[in-house]
Amino acid sequence: MAAGVAAWLPFARAAAIGWMPVANLPMPVAPTNKNKHQDELIILNVSGRRFQTWRNTLDRYPDTLLGSSEKEFFFNEETREYFFDRDPDVFRSILNFYRTGKLHYPRYECISAYDEELAFFGIIPEIISDCCYEEYKDRKRENTERLMDDLEDNKDSKLPNMTFRETMWRAFENPHTSTMALVFYYVTGFFIAISVITNVVETVPCGSTPNQRDIPCGERYTEAFFCMDTACVMIFTVEYLMRLFAAPSRYRFMRSVMSIIDVVAILPYYIGLVMTNNEDVSGAFVTLRVFRVFRIFKFSRHSQGLRILGYTLKSCASELGFLLFSLTMAIIIFATVMFYAEKGSSSSKFTSIPASFWYTIVTMTTLGYGDMVPKTIAGKIFGSICSLSGVLVIALPVPVIVSNFSRIYHQNQRADKRRAQKVQKARLARMRISKSGSSTAFLHSKRNGLNQSLELTLPYYKMKLSPQGSLEEDQQMKKTTSLLESQHHHLLHCLEKTTNHEFVDERLYEQGYLQTALQNFPSRSPSLSSEEGITGTCCSRRTKKNMQPLSATHTHSHTHNLQELSALHIQCGEQQPLNTSRSSLNLMSDESGSLNCKSSGLVTTAIISIPTPPSNNSRASPDAPPPPNPDAPPLPNPGTDVVKISAL
Amino acid sequence: MGIQGMELFAIGVVIILFVAVLKQFGILEPMSLEDSSDSDLELSTVRHQPEGLEQLQAQTKFTKKELQSLYRGFKNECPSGLVDEETFKTIYSQFFPQGDATTYAHFLFNAFDLDRNGSIRFEDFVIGLSVLLRGSVTEKLNWAFNLYDINKDGYITKEEMLLIMKSIYDMMGRYTYPSVRDEAPSEHVEKFFQKMDRNRDGVVTIEEFIETCQKDENIMNSMQLFENVI
Numbered sequence: 001m002a003a004g005v006a007a008w009l010p011f012a013r014a015a016a017i018g019w020m021p022v023a024n025l026p027m028p029v030a031p032t033n034k035n036k037h038q039d040e041l042i043i044l045n046v047s048g049r050r051f052q053t054w055r056n057t058l059d060r061y062p063d064t065l066l067g068s069s070e071k072e073f074f075f076n077e078e079t080r081e082y083f084f085d086r087d088p089d090v091f092r093s094i095l096n097f098y099r100t101g102k103l104h105y106p107r108y109e110c111i112s113a114y115d116e117e118l119a120f121f122g123i124i125p126e127i128i129s130d131c132c133y134e135e136y137k138d139r140k141r142e143n144t145e146r147l148m149d150d151l152e153d154n155k156d157s158k159l160p161n162m163t164f165r166e167t168m169w170r171a172f173e174n175p176h177t178s179t180m181a182l183v184f185y186y187v188t189g190f191f192i193a194i195s196v197i198t199n200v201v202e203t204v205p206c207g208s209t210p211n212q213r214d215i216p217c218g219e220r221y222t223e224a225f226f227c228m229d230t231a232c233v234m235i236f237t238v239e240y241l242m243r244l245f246a247a248p249s250r251y252r253f254m255r256s257v258m259s260i261i262d263v264v265a266i267l268p269y270y271i272g273l274v275m276t277n278n279e280d281v282s283g284a285f286v287t288l289r290v291f292r293v294f295r296i297f298k299f300s301r302h303s304q305g306l307r308i309l310g311y312t313l314k315s316c317a318s319e320l321g322f323l324l325f326s327l328t329m330a331i332i333i334f335a336t337v338m339f340y341a342e343k344g345s346s347s348s349k350f351t352s353i354p355a356s357f358w359y360t361i362v363t364m365t366t367l368g369y370g371d372m373v374p375k376t377i378a379g380k381i382f383g384s385i386c387s388l389s390g391v392l393v394i395a396l397p398v399p400v401i402v403s404n405f406s407r408i409y410h411q412n413q414r415a416d417k418r419r420a421q422k423v424q425k426a427r428l429a430r431m432r433i434s435k436s437g438s439s440t441a442f443l444h445s446k447r448n449g450l451n452q453s454l455e456l457t458l459p460y461y462k463m464k465l466s467p468q469g470s471l472e473e474d475q476q477m478k479k480t481t482s483l484l485e486s487q488h489h490h491l492l493h494c495l496e497k498t499t500n501h502e503f504v505d506e507r508l509y510e511q512g513y514l515q516t517a518l519q520n521f522p523s524r525s526p527s528l529s530s531e532e533g534i535t536g537t538c539c540s541r542r543t544k545k546n547m548q549p550l551s552a553t554h555t556h557s558h559t560h561n562l563q564e565l566s567a568l569h570i571q572c573g574e575q576q577p578l579n580t581s582r583s584s585l586n587l588m589s590d591e592s593g594s595l596n597c598k599s600s601g602l603v604t605t606a607i608i609s610i611p612t613p614p615s616n617n618s619r620a621s622p623d624a625p626p627p628p629n630p631d632a633p634p635l636p637n638p639g640t641d642v643v644k645i646s647a648l
Numbered sequence: 649m650g651i652q653g654m655e656l657f658a659i660g661v662v663i664i665l666f667v668a669v670l671k672q673f674g675i676l677e678p679m680s681l682e683d684s685s686d687s688d689l690e691l692s693t694v695r696h697q698p699e700g701l702e703q704l705q706a707q708t709k710f711t712k713k714e715l716q717s718l719y720r721g722f723k724n725e726c727p728s729g730l731v732d733e734e735t736f737k738t739i740y741s742q743f744f745p746q747g748d749a750t751t752y753a754h755f756l757f758n759a760f761d762l763d764r765n766g767s768i769r770f771e772d773f774v775i776g777l778s779v780l781l782r783g784s785v786t787e788k789l790n791w792a793f794n795l796y797d798i799n800k801d802g803y804i805t806k807e808e809m810l811l812i813m814k815s816i817y818d819m820m821g822r823y824t825y826p827s828v829r830d831e832a833p834s835e836h837v838e839k840f841f842q843k844m845d846r847n848r849d850g851v852v853t854i855e856e857f858i859e860t861c862q863k864d865e866n867i868m869n870s871m872q873l874f875e876n877v878i
Contacts, residue, residue, distance in 0.1 A: 008721060011773070012743045013874050014780035015756055017788055018795045019816060020870040021861055022840055027870040039717055100724075341654045378658040385661070 043081035049088040064122040105132040168246035195232040312405040341379040364390025696729035698770035708778035747821030803851040
C-alpha cells in the first residue's frame with residue numbers, strides 16, 4: 001500500500017459507502033482500532049537533537065525499526081522519549097522517509113555511513129527514490145571498487161608457503177617483489193628496446209659504396225643484424241616459456257593479450273628460419289617481418305600508462321564505435337555530394353565516389369593535403385561545410401574518452417600511492433590501532449613498548465604489579481587503563497590460558513616466521529645474550545619487569561621497576577614455531593632463568609634485536625620480589641615444544 | 649543541367665544554414681515561448697486557504713482535533729490546497745494497485761466536488777467526509793444516490809448504473825477468482841434495478857432508492873460499518 005498517502009486511507013474507506021447499496025454480499029466486519037488514542041506526538045532524541053513526529057507517521061512502515069515495537073527498546077522512561085545514539089544528520093533523511101514516503105540520499109554523506117544507518121533502522125536501500133538512486137548507486141560502485149583495490153593490495157603482501165612456481169609468477173607480475181624480478185624486468189625491457197631499434201636501423205640506408213647505390217644497413221651488415229635478432233628472440237622465447245611455466249592457469253595465460261603479442265613478436269623469426277630462400281615465399285616472409293614491430297607492445301608490461309591507455313580504449317569501445325559510425329556516415333554523404341558537385345568540371349580529380357572518400361577524410365580531419373581540391377563553386381561550398389562538420393563530429397566523443405581515461409588513470413595513481421611502502425605501513429598501523437585498539441593494548445602490554453609507530457601507552461600489567469610502582473604512576477596507570485580495558489584484557493588472558501597459546505601481533509608473527517625460515521639451522525644466535533643462562537631445567541618464568549615504553553608522553557624516567565614483557569620463544573626440536581614475538585635482547589644475565597629444551601638439539605631463535613632505547617633504566621630492583629603474576633603465560637605443557645622465557 | 653542544379657542546391661543549403669543561425673540568435677523567434685512561461689505562472693499562483701477551523705466545525709460534525717488531523721493529511725498530498733481531478737485519481741488509484749480505479753475516482757470526484765468547478769477544496773472534502781462518517785443513514789443514502797446519478801438529474805438510469813458498475817468492476821483488475829466475465833456488470837445492474845425499481849419505469853428515483861435500502865437489512869448494517877474510521 002502506498003504509505004505516502006496513508007493519510008487518505010480514511011477517506012478511501014469512507015468513500016466505500018458508495019458500494020454498499022449495490023453490494024451482492026454482506027460486508028465483512030471492520031477492524032477496530034484497539035489503541036484508540038488520539039494521534040500523539042512522539043519525541044525521538046537522536047544524539048541530542050530532538051525530532052518530533054506523529055506516532056501514526058512512524059506506523060506507516062511497520063517493518064522498520066521505528067515503525068515496529070523494536071523502538072520500545074530505546075524508550076527512555078525518565079524523559080519519555082526515544083533515544084538513539086546515532087548520527088542526527090542522516091536521521092533527518094530517514095525521518096523524512098516516513099513523512100513523505102520517499103527516501104533521499106544526501107550527496108554530502110559518506111556512502112558507508114549512510115548504509116550503516118539504513119541498516120540500523122531497518123530500511124532497505126533499494127527504495128531510495130529515483131531522484132537520488134543513481135547517485136547512490138554510483139557512489140556504492142566506486143566504494144566497492146576501492147575496497148576491491150584494498151583487498152588486492154593486501155593480497156600482495158602474501159604469506160610464505162608459496163611454491164616456486166607461484167614465486168616466479170609473482171615476480172613476473174610485480175617486479176618490485178625481489179631484486180631478481182627487478183633485474184629480469186630491466187633486462188627484458190632493455191632487449192625490447194634493442195630489438196626495436198635494430199628493426200628501425202635495419203632499414204636506414206647507410207654508407208653507399210661507390211659502385212652501388214645506397215643500401216640499407218640491414219643488407220650491408222647482414223650477419224650482425226642476424227646475430228642481434230637471434231639474441232633478442234632467444235631472450236624473448238626464454239621469457240615466454242618461463243611465463244608459461246609459472247602461470248597459474250596456462251590456458252588462460254595463452255589466451256591473454258600479452259602472450260599473444262609475445263608470440264606474434266617472435267614468430268617471424270622462427271618462420272624465417274624454417275623457410276628457405278624460396279623466391280615466391282619470401283614475399284610473404286617480408287610481410288611477416290612487419291610483425292616484428294609488435295615487439296614494441298611488449299613495453300606495455302613495463303609501462304603503466306600504456307596499459308591504462310589500452311584499458312581506456314577498451315572501456316570506451318562504445319564511444320569509439322559511435323565516433324567511427326558517425327564519421328563513416330558523414331564521409332559517405334559528403335563524398336557523394338562532392339562527387340556530383342565536381343562532376344561537371346573538367347579534369348576533376350573526383351573520378352568516383354570512393355575517390356572522393358579520400359578528399360572527405362582529409363578535409364574532415366582538417367588535414368587538407370591539397371592533392372584534391374574542388375574547383376566549382378558548389379564544390380567549394382560543400383567542401384567548406386564538410387570541413388566544419390568534420391571538426392564537430394570528431395570533437396564530440398573525445399571528451400568522453402578523455403574523462404574515462406582520467407578516471408582510470410587516477411584510480412591507478414591511488415593504488416600506486418597506496419602501494420608505496422611508507423603509506424602502507426602507516427596505514428596498516430592506523431588500521432590496527434583503530435580496529436583492534438584493545439588487542440594492541442593487550443599485546444602491547446605483553447611486550448615492550450619499543451614499537452615507535454604505535455605510540456600507545458602503558459601496559460596493563462603495570463596495574464597488576466602496582467606494589468613497587470610509585471603512587472602517581474599508579475594513578476596515571478589507572479587513568480589510562482580503564483575498567484573496560486582491564487576487563488577485556490582479563491578475558492583475553494583467560495582465552496590464552498584455555499588454549500595454552502598466546503596472542504601476538506601479526507606483523508611480528510610474519511617477521512618472526514621469515515626470520516626462522518631463514519635461520520633454520522642448528523646454531524645459537526649470538527644475539528641471545530642469555531645463552532649462558534640456558535640450562536637444562538624446565539623453563540621458569542622470570543621476573544617480569546615493567547619497562548618504560550617509548551611514548552612521548554612519558555618523558556620522565558622512572559627508576560621504578562617497569563615491567564617489560566617480551567617473550568623469547570625458543571623452538572625446541574623440529575617443530576615449526578607456533579608463534580613468535582619480539583624480544584629486546586638486552587637480557588640481564590642475572591635475571592636469566594633456565595630453559596629446558598626437550599630435544600637438546602636445535603635451538604632456533606626467533607628474532608631479532610631491536611635497538612633498545614638507551615634510557616632503559618628499568619633495571620629491576622633486586623629486592624623486588626617476583627610478584628605472583630596470575631597473568632603469566634602458562635607453563636608449557638609437554639605437548640608443545642615451544643618454550644617461552646621472558647627476556648629482559 | 650547538372651551544374652546548374654547542384655549550384656542551386658548548394659545555395660539553398662547555404663540559405664537554410666543562415667536561417668538556422670539566425671534562429672539561434674533569437675531574431676526570428678517563434679511565438680511559442682511566451683505561452684509556456686505564462687502557463688507555468690498560472691498554476692503556481694493558485695492556492696487555496698480553507699475557512700477557519702470554527703466555521704468548519706460548525707459545518708461538519710468533526711471535532712477540532714479530527715479536523716486538524718484531516719487537514720494535515722490533505723495538505724500533505726496537495727500542498728496547494730486544491731485537489732484537481734488528476735491528483736485525486738492518482739491518490740485513489742494507489743489504494744487499488746491491482747485494478748484501474750480511475751473511472752470510479754472520476755465519479756467520486758464529481759460527487760465530492762459540490763460546486764463543479766473542477767477541483768476539490770478542503771471544505772468540500774471535509775463536508776463530504778462528515779456526511780459519510782457522521783451523517784444519518786438517510787444522509788448517507790442521499791450521498792450514495794448522488795454518486796450514482798451521474799448527470800445529477802434526480803434519476804438513475806440503467807446506463808448510468810452500468811457505468812458505475814463497470815467502474816467498480818474495473819477496480820478489481822484482471823486477476824480475480826472467479827474471473828470477471830464481461831456480462832457481470834450488466835447482470836449486476838439488472839439485479840439492482842429489479843430490486844430498486846418499484847414502478848418498473850426504467851429509472852430509480854431517490855424515494856424508491858431510500859425506501860428499498862431501508863428495507864434491506866444488509867445495506868443498513870453496512871452503512872454503519874465505517875463509523876469509527878477517523
